[in-house]
Amino acid sequence: MKLVSRHVRRIPIPPSPEKSMYVSVHQKFWLSHGVAILWSLIAIYLSIPWVNDLNNIVTTPGAIFIIGGISYVPGYLNAFLVISLIFDRQPEFKNKWPEIPVSILIACRNEADNIANTLKYIYHQDYTVPIKVVVVDNGSTDDTVEAALRAGEELMLDLRVIHEGNPGKFNALNTGIKHVSTDFVITLDADTLLHRSAVRYLVARMESAPEQVCAVAGSVLVRNSRQNLLTRIQEWDYFLGIASIKRLQGLYQGTLVAQGAYSIYKVQAVEEVGGWPDAIGEDIVLTWKFLQKNWKVYFEPLAVAFTDVPTTLPHFIKQRSRWARGMIEALKQTKPWQQPAIFSKYLTGINLIMPYMDLTYTFSWLPGLILAFFGFYWIVGPMTLLVLPLTLISYGILYRYQKSVFNDLDLRVRKNTIGFFLFVLCYQMLMAPVSVWGYLQEAFKLQRIWK
Known part of the structure; x- marks a missing residue:
């Protein structure tokens, strides 16, 4: 996606539209949580057969631990992200042409x-x-x-x-x-x-x-x-x-x-x-x-x-x-x-569970993907394909907003279809093991390198 600047000009500010119903940040926060929790409960109910199948291999606690790290928690966080961004409205600038020394x-x-x-x-x-x-x-x-x-x-x-x-x-x-x-x-x-x-x-x-x-x-x-x-x-x-x-x-x-x-x-x-x-x-x-x-x-x-x-x-x-x-x-x-x-507290607290998700993805989902190629669908199976349409919908919502930002800047988004599908399908396969390597570097206090 090469980003090309066409031109820059001052755009007259249109008259302010009529004010819609105000939703406070706290209300957005809890409403987004409510929807995300509801989504998680539905996902847990639908995953019962998956848990039962995996239970025969790693016991019930092990099955819940694995599925939680690769499905329940990421699904909840993704739902919270999407609903929050639907609520998001960037505040107006008081002055688009400030004259402050910097x-x-x-x-x-x-x-x-x-x-x-x-x-x-x-x-x-x-x-x-x-x-x-x-x-x-x-x-x-x-x-x-x-x-x-x-x-x-x-x-x-x-x-x-x-x-x-x-x-x-x-x-x-x-x-x-x-x-x-x-x-x-x-x-x-x-x-x-x-x-x-x-x-x-x-x-x-x-x-x-x-x-x-x-x-x-x-x-x-x-x-x-x-x-x-x-x-x-x-x-x-x-x-x-x-x-x-x-x-x-x-x-x-x-x-x-x-x-x-x-x-x-x-x-x-x-x-x-x-x-x-x-x-x-x-x-x-x-x-x-x-x-x-x-x-x-x-x-x-x-x-x-x-x-x-x-x-x-x-x-x-x-x-x-x-x-x-x-x-x-x-x-x-x-x-x-x-x-x-x-x-x-909440936003920084999310980082406490990032190592859990990266570890389960690296040492459970990736081996499960390999096993699926040989017909063993204990961890990765046909049901996991249901995640793809939801992922595409969420990224579609995010894309529409980002594209509107580019329009404001007189930029255009060049096509990068192959990169997009590889990002959706494969990026986490690369990121999770790399993140685990970073955690290990800190755990063993390896030499820090700036660049």
Whole structure:
């Protein structure tokens, strides 16, 4: 799915439609739970023959444990996601053209091939206030610094290059924020390119948000989706999976990751929690610290940036296992029951059962799929095919919303049919084992690698 910008223009704001019946966030939360629980009860009833068949192999508790991890819990979570997103209505901006000073902080290591292009996209932003840029070189051994300085001079950017010799992205970010003079800072990866209106929409959402909102996560999508089959599959994960989960979390005022690749923060809030922590998932742990202070983190789907995703399986495994390990780090440092808000307790608490689902999928569903090819339908059988229409319906709902976002940005979604069906049918087969590998890395304290 290659995303092509056609043009950017100011669109007149139409008259406000008549107000519909107001449903509070708490009401949406409990209504979505009600529907999800009802769906789960129906699924449990329909699965009784499945439980009985598997009971003959692994006993009843074992059958419930396995089916719970590969069917009951994922089905409940998916139903909760879909119903919540049907309820979701993104608040209006108070001002689509804010004029608030903002800085962009880029921590980079050996990004000589990318940094100039990233700065070029910053230069072409439609933001009316000059943007300050701080580039932190984290021990590069190539020409990253020279490339950044040269591009900054050619583009006449307000650019500073800072050096941080201690390895680790958290060190680079904490050094860089000391040189930020504005109240708001946007973190950006050196290989991530901003849509022309990205900064404007991100700042507009922050300006429109309540005072207790300390960060807003932008929407990161795939730029190199045409490179091979792996990138085509990942494109749908970013476009449907990750974006939809962030919309769900944003609806309940607790986006769990204001990702370092592209998010805006209140500088004072970052400083108050001690900056980015020494963790492989430094952005996850930082966000959970915000939530623990009863601050809120939003998500803005119109603030779009494009990144290059892994093109090889080893690189993909390294990245996604790092994400899974970062989640465990966050759970160890900030327990879900320590969160003050019910939404944050619930959203962070979901992560407690992620290892259970990944383990049962890896060590039960995948072997069951192999057995099914030989005629043994103990775990995977004809009934599991009934999940596919429901999955396609849920992704259809998510796709329609995401496409409407693209229309607002004058972008178009190019066809990627093969990638979509492989994403629906096969992606979890890849993700679950990779996530388990990340959990094992954290359990055995293996060496942490930034990139």
